[in-house]
Every structure is written in structure tokens, then in C-alpha cells.
Amino acid sequence: MPVSDVFPKAGEPSATMSATLRDLVHALRLITDVRLLGAADPELAVRTHVILDAASLAAEALPEEVGAGLVVLTGDAPGQLVALADDLAARSPGAILLRDPGVPVPEVLLAGAVVVVPRGPEWSALLAEALRVVVEPRRHDVGSARLNRALAEHTDLFDVAKALGVATGTLISIEDERARVMAFSPYSDQADPIRRLAILGREPPQWHVEQLRSERVYDRLRVPGATVELPEAGEVRRRLGIGMADPTTGVYLGTIWAQETDVPFGPELEDHLVGAARYAARLVSQARQIHSVSTELVQRLLAPEGPGSGDDVPQLRVREPASFALIGIEAVDDDRAAEWLLSSEAVALLSMRAVSLAEQALVAPYGARLYVLAPGPADPARDVAWAERTVAHLQAQRHAGFRAAVSSSASAGSVRAARAEIERVCARTAPSAARPVVTLDSDRTAVLLAECLEALPRAALLDDERFRTLVEYDGRSSIDLLETARVWLRVHGEFGPAAQALTTHQNTVRYRIGRLESLAGYDLADPDDRLLLALQLRLHDQS
Structure with a gap:
């Protein structure tokens, strides 16, 4: 069976506007072990996706929309993959994503790319990550390559995590000050539940974060150069963390966590963490400075004293x-x-x-x-x-x-x-x-x-004796003449629509409008009086 695996375990995602097969495999390999089988073009554009359930397709024809995008095949029976192979290959999908079937992938499917991920409870999260890359390639780029290029052309936080993990034999994750995962070392089957959930959910489980807060772990991480050890607890392995501080202000920027594997922590781990924390803090600080420059640019252009159209902003x-x-x-x-x-x-x-x-x-x-x-x-x-x-x-x-x-x-x-x-x-x-x-x-x-x-003389208009008479009358009466007038004017003096809006009878509206005219002295058959009263009501509502 021909097998090609042309992707490195860690690499730059493609910077193209559409997601590529390289982007997809790169994103999944940061989380789990991924096998790529068949004839694979790394730059294959993956613009569309279709999710097919192998079990339901056993008795149904493949839908017409299966095309040259990503086909996600769900279902658990290995025999179903074999039964669908010929029909699926005839549709020439760009790539097929499936869980490890436990049997060899049919030869006919290997004319294209087949992405195989391990079986396990993380399937739904892996599927969500794959679709996020395909559906939102720009967002995917913003979250990785675009920011990484802005930080530095030669390195990024993922490089720091990978290098630190290799040097120390540990699994590394880098979190910001709100415990959101910014970067992590490549996949390992020795990851404990906390690490797996943190990477898949982009932050550790909330109960874990709350526990660390209650134990004042984050307070201890704010001490420059201090490491904090979390002991092993059940399936959760031993960890050593160190805070990152802004090199200029000393403000806490986040934490680097090292998870122990089958290889115990070595004597040089703390020294490695101190150096990595200083370097990673510099990268994070640079990224925030880049953001602050962009913010300053927009604010300068928005400001009343800002540059005119076409003017330079020198700084x-x-x-x-x-x-x-x-x-x-x-x-x-x-x-x-x-x-x-x-x-x-x-x-x-x-x-x-x-x-x-x-x-x-x-x-x-x-x-x-x-x-x-x-x-x-x-x-x-x-x-x-x-x-x-x-x-x-x-x-x-x-x-x-x-x-x-x-x-x-x-x-x-x-x-x-x-x-x-x-x-x-x-x-x-x-x-x-x-x-x-x-x-x-x-x-x-x-x-x-x-x-x-x-622009109107508010005080003079509202001080009109006629209008003051209406306001005073409404203040001591249950009959709301002002609201009646407001609605009646809004419907152009039509009694039927006004009565419907006020949920009362037309004769009641006629009585109230007549009462308003006799009480205050307005003549609402006169367009000028109508205009004046409408303006007075608007000004009264504003006050």
C-alpha cells in the first residue's frame, strides 16, 4: 500500500487565503498524532467540507455535493469504509479525514489524501479544530502565522515550547495571564487529561483554574524567577510552572508549565524554565507593543487634531x-x-x-x-x-x-x-x-x-402657557392627554389607528383631543398648531 508522509511534525502553516492540506495537518498534529496516507499535495486548497456518516450511507447513495474539498467520514464499522471506497473515490475528494479504521485503508482511496487520526474521546474536538481551519482560514492565520510573523521572522512561542520540551524531556504549554493557551509543544501520548483538555479547549478546565486560584498558585507565579510545583494527583501528572513578566514593567504576562512524562524532572529544568520565561516574555511583550502601535495609529487618525486625508503620521x-x-x-x-x-x-x-x-x-x-x-x-x-x-x-x-x-x-x-x-x-x-x-x-x-x-429655543417653547396647562392637567388627572396627542399626531390625525394604538375606542380618542383643544386653546385643525404641539412634545420627551 503506497504511503506518503510529506509533512514534518511541526511546521509553518500555509499563508494562503484558503486553507491548505498543510494547514489542516499542521493544526491537528499540534494536538494529536496524525497519519497522512496516499498521494498528498501539501498545497491542495481545502475550501469546502462535507461530513458523511458511514453507517447511514451504507443504504444510501453519496450526496451530490461531495467534491474536491474535505470529506469527513464518521462511523465506526471498518467494513463500511471498504464498502464506500469505490463510490467515494469516484467523486475525487480532495482529502478524506477519518478515525483510524483499524484495517488498511482501501487502495482506491490512496489516489488522493487520507488523513487518519487516532480513535479516542477527543474525536469531536479534533473534528471541530479541522473544520475551524477549513471554514475560517483567515482566523486560523491570524491566530498563528500572521501573529508569528509580526513577532519575529525566526521564532515564535510554539518554537519556544518545542525547544524547551526537547531540552527538558517535558511537555510544555504557555498560557497568558488569563490562563488561555497561547502555545504548546508537539503532541505526545503521555499528555495527562489537564493538558489534553487545555489544548483542545484553548484553556484548562475551569475547575482546575479555580483550584489553582484558591491555592494562590497564580499569586506565587507572579514572583519573578520563582517556580511553583504541582504534585501528581491521580491521572494528573506532576507539573512545574514559572511566571513570565514584562521585561520593562514587570507586569505578569502568563505562565510556562512543564508536565512530567515517564522521564522524571531533571536537575536543570528550573534553569531552562527561567531562561525560557524571560525569552517568551520578550516575545509576548513585543506582540503587545505591535498591537499598541496599531491602536495608536487608529486613535491618531480618529482624533480631532489628527492628520488630514493623505497626511503622514511621522512616528x-x-x-x-x-x-x-x-x-x-x-x-x-x-x-x-x-x-x-x-x-x-x-x-x-x-x-x-x-x-x-x-x-x-x-x-x-x-x-x-x-x-x-x-x-x-x-x-x-x-x-x-x-x-x-x-x-x-x-x-x-x-x-x-x-x-x-x-x-x-x-x-x-x-x-x-x-x-x-x-x-x-x-x-x-x-x-x-x-x-x-x-x-x-x-x-x-x-x-x-x-x-x-x-437648535430650537427649548425654554420658550416649553414655557408656552397652553403646553404648561396640558402638563399640569396630566399631572393631576388619570387621562393622559399628552400621550393621546403624541399617538394621534404620529398617525396623521386618524382616530381609528390612534384608538388601536392606544387600545381604546375611537370616541374616547375624539373626546380626549376635543378636551385638549378646549382646555389648552390649541386648534389642531390648523397645521401650524399641529406642528408646534409636535415639536413641544418632542422637546418635553427629551427633558
């Missing part, structure tokens, strides 16, 4: 884009959501989403909003659609209200003018669940009307 050596989209996102009536929106976690999340809008998109907080600056030709429909998807994602993830406003070089000219336009629209439109994204074009009437109301 950053960049030029404002000639055309762009600017999207501002804000929380709605939720202080905790507003605080989170300005955090580094929110910036990272929006940065990953923004690359689908523009490859060179930049994200930064400014004022109470998080802004996305996407250089490139303006496309209002595309920008609004992206903003709607992003707001929906944030609301589902954070269980809070958010909304967005969109501007562009086409409508505003410069970045700071676009930011001013976004502030103008947000300040003069009320948040609405039905319309989570606003623009000046779609909300121009509401914006201009609000600005007209701001």
Missing part, C-alpha cells in the same frame, strides 16, 4: 488610506458590556473578524466605542452586512445589547470626519433592536430632525 510612518470604511461599535445601556468593549479581549475578537472585511483592517478603542478601520474601496452594503453580523455575534456571545454605525471615505472624506459622522448619528438616533446598524444615509431624517430640535 508611525503610515499614510491615511485614500478610501476606507469606518465602523463604530458601542454597548447599549450596559456598563459591563461597555467596559468589556474597550478591553484587549474585545479588540482581539474584532481584529479576527475584521480581516474578513479587509486584510489590513485595524481595530482600536476611542471614546466609548470600538472602531474598525478597513482600508479599501467603500462598499456600503458589504460594510453594513458585516456590522450586522458582528453585532449579532457580540450580542449572542456577551448576552448584552450592542449597535454599530457605519461611515466611509465616500461620505465623510477623512477618517476623523467619518468618526465625527458616526458620533453624530449615534447621538441623534435611539438604539433599536430592529435596526442594530445605523448610517447617516439611512437615518438622515432622524438626525436632521434631532439637530433642528437642538
Whole structure:
């Protein structure tokens, strides 16, 4: 049976826009042992995927959509793979992903690539990781190769973890200050449950983190150069950890953990950890400085005193884009959501989403909003659609209200003018669940009307004796004449629709409007009186 394994155990993922077979195998080999069988082209683009259940297909024909993408074959019976082999090969799939069938893979399938992963309880997590690489290749790139290239051309945190693991005979994982896994050494069958769950879930189990906090482990890791040992407990193997500190500020950046294998900890492990912690801290610090430079760039362009269109920002050596989209996102009536929106976690999340809008998109907080600056030709429909998807994602993830406003070089000219336009629209439109994204074009009437109301002599209009009479009457009566007038004017003086909106009878509405006219002296058959009362009601509502 021909077998080809052209991928190294650890290597750079491809930087292509579509995920490749190399990307897929690289991502899975960081987690588990992967065999690649058959004729494999490392640069094969894997743009689509189909999940097939071998058991259900035993009595059914293969679906027509099976094509030259990734075919994920589920099901446990080895005989089913043999039975499906001819039909599956005839569809010329780009690659097949399956659990180890326990029997030789049929020869006919080896004309293409077959990716075989071990059997075990981690199958669902491995499948999720594979689909994440295929479905979100840009996000996959942001999380690895793109950031790694920004850190340094010759090394990254995965290199540190791999080198440290080889030097010490241990399994290494590098976590940030919130215990999220940033990098880890290659797969080993000696990984204990904590390590497996941490890598598959991108962070250790919550109960484990809480236990370490209760035992003040993280407090001890904040002491520069100090190592902390966690003893073996059941299936959880012995660990030695050391904190990483920012080389300039001394701020805690995270932890390097070394898990013991069948080879006991050696006498030089602590020295290796100290050196690795200093070096890894430098890489993490560099990455955050790169992020802070991008943040400063956007903030300078957004600032009222920032550079004009086409002007250079000397310290950053960049030029404002000639055309762009600017999207501002804000929380709605939720202080905790507003605080989170300005955090580094929110910036990272929006940065990953923004690359689908523009490859060179930049994200930064400014004022109470998080802004996305996407250089490139303006496309209002595309920008609004992206903003709607992003707001929906944030609301589902954070269980809070958010909304967005969109501007562009086409409508505003410069970045700071676009930011001013976004502030103008947000300040003069009320948040609405039905319309989570606003623009000046779609909300121009509401914006201009609000600005007209701001320019009116508020005190004089509200001090009108007729209007004060209505306010005082409503204050001592159960009949709400102001609300009746507000609804009646909104439906253009139609009694039927007003009665329906107020859930009362038409005659009741007629009586209240008549009572309002006789009490206050308005003549609501006069268009000028109607306009004046409508403006007074708007101003009263605002106050």
C-alpha cells in the first residue's frame, strides 16, 4: 500500500487565503498524532467540507455535493469504509479525514489524501479544530502565522515550547495571564487529561483554574524567577510552572508549565524554565507593543487634531488610506458590556473578524466605542452586512445589547470626519433592536430632525402657557392627554389607528383631543398648531 508522509511534525502553516492540506495537518498534529496516507499535495486548497456518516450511507447513495474539498467520514464499522471506497473515490475528494479504521485503508482511496487520526474521546474536538481551519482560514492565520510573523521572522512561542520540551524531556504549554493557551509543544501520548483538555479547549478546565486560584498558585507565579510545583494527583501528572513578566514593567504576562512524562524532572529544568520565561516574555511583550502601535495609529487618525486625508503620521510612518470604511461599535445601556468593549479581549475578537472585511483592517478603542478601520474601496452594503453580523455575534456571545454605525471615505472624506459622522448619528438616533446598524444615509431624517430640535429655543417653547396647562392637567388627572396627542399626531390625525394604538375606542380618542383643544386653546385643525404641539412634545420627551 503506497504511503506518503510529506509533512514534518511541526511546521509553518500555509499563508494562503484558503486553507491548505498543510494547514489542516499542521493544526491537528499540534494536538494529536496524525497519519497522512496516499498521494498528498501539501498545497491542495481545502475550501469546502462535507461530513458523511458511514453507517447511514451504507443504504444510501453519496450526496451530490461531495467534491474536491474535505470529506469527513464518521462511523465506526471498518467494513463500511471498504464498502464506500469505490463510490467515494469516484467523486475525487480532495482529502478524506477519518478515525483510524483499524484495517488498511482501501487502495482506491490512496489516489488522493487520507488523513487518519487516532480513535479516542477527543474525536469531536479534533473534528471541530479541522473544520475551524477549513471554514475560517483567515482566523486560523491570524491566530498563528500572521501573529508569528509580526513577532519575529525566526521564532515564535510554539518554537519556544518545542525547544524547551526537547531540552527538558517535558511537555510544555504557555498560557497568558488569563490562563488561555497561547502555545504548546508537539503532541505526545503521555499528555495527562489537564493538558489534553487545555489544548483542545484553548484553556484548562475551569475547575482546575479555580483550584489553582484558591491555592494562590497564580499569586506565587507572579514572583519573578520563582517556580511553583504541582504534585501528581491521580491521572494528573506532576507539573512545574514559572511566571513570565514584562521585561520593562514587570507586569505578569502568563505562565510556562512543564508536565512530567515517564522521564522524571531533571536537575536543570528550573534553569531552562527561567531562561525560557524571560525569552517568551520578550516575545509576548513585543506582540503587545505591535498591537499598541496599531491602536495608536487608529486613535491618531480618529482624533480631532489628527492628520488630514493623505497626511503622514511621522512616528508611525503610515499614510491615511485614500478610501476606507469606518465602523463604530458601542454597548447599549450596559456598563459591563461597555467596559468589556474597550478591553484587549474585545479588540482581539474584532481584529479576527475584521480581516474578513479587509486584510489590513485595524481595530482600536476611542471614546466609548470600538472602531474598525478597513482600508479599501467603500462598499456600503458589504460594510453594513458585516456590522450586522458582528453585532449579532457580540450580542449572542456577551448576552448584552450592542449597535454599530457605519461611515466611509465616500461620505465623510477623512477618517476623523467619518468618526465625527458616526458620533453624530449615534447621538441623534435611539438604539433599536430592529435596526442594530445605523448610517447617516439611512437615518438622515432622524438626525436632521434631532439637530433642528437642538437648535430650537427649548425654554420658550416649553414655557408656552397652553403646553404648561396640558402638563399640569396630566399631572393631576388619570387621562393622559399628552400621550393621546403624541399617538394621534404620529398617525396623521386618524382616530381609528390612534384608538388601536392606544387600545381604546375611537370616541374616547375624539373626546380626549376635543378636551385638549378646549382646555389648552390649541386648534389642531390648523397645521401650524399641529406642528408646534409636535415639536413641544418632542422637546418635553427629551427633558
